[in-house]
Amino acid sequence: MITFGSSSFRVEPFSSGSKAWNILKRNDPIAGLYHSTPWISLIRRAFGLELFLATVERNSRVRVGCVLARSRNIFKRKLIALPFSDACPPLAVDKSEVPALMSALSLRLQSPNYEVRGSGGYDGWETVDCFQQWNIELSHTKPSYLSKLSSTGRRKIRRAREQAVEVLSGNRPELLERYYALHARTRHRLGVPSQGRALFTLMQRSFPKDALEIWLATHKGIDVSGLITLRHRDEIHYKWGARLLAAPNGTQHLLISEVVGKYAGHLTTFDLGRTDKTNAGLVQFKRQVGGISAPLPYAFYPRAPRHVSAEAPTGTLRAFSTVWKSLPSIVVDDLGELIYPYLS
Numbered sequence: 174m175i176t177f178g179s180s181s182f183r184v185e186p187f188s189s190g191s192k193a194w195n196i197l198k199r200n201d202p203i204a205g206l207y208h209s210t211p212w213i214s215l216i217r218r219a220f221g222l223e224l225f226l227a228t229v230e231r232n233s234r235v236r237v238g239c240v241l242a243r244s245r246n247i248f249k250r251k252l253i254a255l256p257f258s259d260a261c262p263p264l265a266v267d268k269s270e271v272p273a274l275m276s277a278l279s280l281r282l283q284s285p286n287y288e289v290r291g292s293g294g295y296d297g298w299e300t301v302d303c304f305q306q307w308n309i310e311l312s313h314t315k316p317s318y319l320s321k322l323s324s325t326g327r328r329k330i331r332r333a334r335e336q337a338v339e340v341l342s343g344n345r346p347e348l349l350e351r352y353y354a355l356h357a358r359t360r361h362r363l364g365v366p367s368q369g370r371a372l373f374t375l376m377q378r379s380f381p382k383d384a385l386e387i388w389l390a391t392h393k394g395i396d397v398s399g400l401i402t403l404r405h406r407d408e409i410h411y412k413w414g415a416r417l418l419a420a421p422n423g424t425q426h427l428l429i430s431e432v433v434g435k436y437a438g439h440l441t442t443f444d445l446g447r448t449d450k451t452n453a454g455l456v457q458f459k460r461q462v463g464g465i466s467a468p469l470p471y472a473f474y475p476r477a478p479r480h481v482s483a484e485a486p487t488g489t490l491r492a493f494s495t496v497w498k499s500l501p502s503i504v505v506d507d508l509g510e511l512i513y514p515y516l517s
Contacts, residue, residue, distance in 0.1 A: 180229055181229070181231075182228070182277035182281075184228075184241075184281070186226075187225055187240060189226075190226030191210075191226070193238060194226055194240065197264040197266070198264060200264075201266070204264055205408065206403060206405040206410050207260060208261060211379045211384070213255070215375055216255070220245065220256070220372075221514060222256060224240060225240070226239070226240055227239045229270060229277060235266075236266050237263055239263040240254055240255055241287075242254075244256060244517045245515045246515050249478075250285045250286060252285055253289075254288070254290060255290065259290065259291070261289075261290055262290070262292035263289070272295055272296070275474075276295070279474050286474065286475070287472075288473055297475070298475075300471070300473075301477045301481050303450055303482050304468075304469040304482065305447065305468065306447055306468070307464035307466050308442050308464060310441070310442060310443075311436050311437050311440045315433060315437045318437055318463060321463060322463050323461055329422060329427075329461065330423055332421070332422050333421055334427065336392065336421040337393075338392050339391050340390050340428060340431045341388075342386050342387065342389070343386065343387060344377070344385045346377065348387040353373055355389075356373075357509075358502075359414075361502060363494075363498075364497045365497065366505070366509035366512045368413075368509075368510075368513050373401075383404070384403055386402045386404075388402065390424045397417045397420035397421065397424055398414075398420045398424040399415050400412075401413045402432060404440070407440050407441045408444055409432065409443050410444040410446070411443070411444065411445050412446070426458075429443075429462040433463075445459050447469050449485055451484075451485050452484045
């Protein structure tokens with residue numbers, strides 16, 4: 174613990190500081206999915222992460238805090254808030270106190286590198302703005318949502334329906350297995366390791382049943398596309414998606430519209446996740462389904478790495494991706510589960 178004036182800075186194992194974290198979650202309206210107990214428990218167990226809680230207290234009361242995990246990447250000595258998460262900025266009773274926490278982290282003796290996702294603009298830290306956060310507002314009805322889509326978005330949804338694409342959803346283990354088969358094939362095609370079946374099995378145990386949904390699109394009896402949503406409070410999050418190259422045009426657009434149709438008027442936001450601004454294809458898709466973008470800064474101390482986003486692989490990463498695509502499926506299924514925890 175480091176004391177400065179009436180305040181003190183502390184870094185402790187997350188398990189011993191979870192009570193303080195729960196207090197911050199109750200008092201900060203920005204607390205979201207990636208701050209939640211089910212999510213933190215999921216990634217800790219699935220990827221074997223060592224978690225810490227950094228806090229600033231004043232007059233013996235926690236004022237601001239941040240969950241940090243030690244990266245398992247052997248080439249990066251880094252604490253991240255939070256690996257495998259789009260954003261996990263500090264939570265605070267008063268936002269004016271966040272800079273004090275960031276300053277204390279940077280001054281910590283023998284501190285490693287830091288990465289704080291979803292926050293930026295702090296003295297001594299480097300902020301990177303390569304990502305955007307995409308959301309669909311759910312305050313409208315489904316007909317209103319469809320009427321506001323671009324002509325391209327509406328045409329793709331109509332085309333998928335005309336080709337008799339059917340959509341089903343639920344949280345049964347059988348649906349999760351069907352989704353995972355699509356997921357593994359998609360990741361292999363893209364040249365990136367899959368998270369592994371264990372993550373999805375743990376997810377069913379970590380989240381309440383009514384918070385998890387598997388959405389599948391079928392065509393002529395074959396699963397061609399899918400996505401997984403997680404609900405937290407009044408938001409629904411698009412967490413993972415998969416698609417066969419043979420999927421009829423507009424299948425993913427149809428899936429998104431079906432999720433909107435179920436929750437429009439009942440929840441506030443459909444979170445489509447982060448996207449690298451240079452990823453033209455994904456940006457176009459999210460815009461076509463009615464997404465609206467907002468900046469998603471990442472803060473690094475003492476400086477940002479040369480390559481922040483994995484969506485635009487270069488050099489070694491591009492070579493790795495090429496090799497990964499060429500490996501047999503039976504190899505990448507098992508190897509991916511071993512490798513993925515070290516990619517944070």
